[in-house]
Amino acid sequence: QVQLVESGGGMVQAGGSLRLSCAATGRTLRMGAMGWFRQAPGKEREFVASISWSGSDTNYADSVKGRFAITRDNVQKKTFLQMNSLKPEDTAVYYCAASEALVVVTTTRQYKWWGRGTQVTVSS
Numbered sequence: 001q002v003q004l005v006e007s008g009g010g011m012v013q014a015g016g017s018l019r020l021s022c023a024a025t026g027r028t029l030r031m032g033a034m035g036w037f038r039q040a041p042g043k044e045r046e047f048v049a050s051i052s053w054s055g056s057d058t059n060y061a062d063s064v065k066g067r068f069a070i071t072r073d074n075v076q077k078k079t080f081l082q083m084n085s086l087k088p089e090d091t092a093v094y095y096c097a098a099s100e101a102l103v104v105v106t107t108t109r110q111y112k113w114w115g116r117g118t119q120v121t122v123s124s
Contacts, residue, residue, distance in 0.1 A: 001113070002025070003025045004024055006022050007022075007023070009094060010120070010121070012120075012121070013124075015085060017082070018120060019080060020036070020096075020120075028077050032098070032103075033052050033103060034096065034097070035104075036049045039117075043092075045095065045108055049070040049081060052104050053102040055071070067086075068084070069081070087122060089122075090120060090122050094120050095115055096114070096115040097114050099112060
């Protein structure tokens with residue numbers, strides 16, 4: 001099993017920045033691509049960003065392109081999401097997820113392990 005723990009969430013004003021971290025423990029050799037998803041109240045969980053196992057490829061939702069950046073450190077077994085120019089519509093619980101696929105993947109069903117989430121609130 002793989003355990004994922006997110007951190008770095010909080011409350012920030014519009015235009016501000018946050019950096020989310022995701023720490024992995026357990027049988028991490030099975031981990032491939034990593035992703036970030038988010039879920040706002042009353043809405044379905046949606047894809048935010050993904051990074052391949054090697055870190056060479058990334059993919060972003062249109063709504064965050066140019067503002068968010070996903071990176072990973074395979075030695076530290078951590079994945080990061082740098083969020084800049086935050087907007088009130090970015091408010092959600094952000095989840096880290098790990099897939100067995102080596103390439104970037106963008107749908108929830110392609111991810112096998114999930115963290116419990118961290119709240120991000122952006123005020124106007």
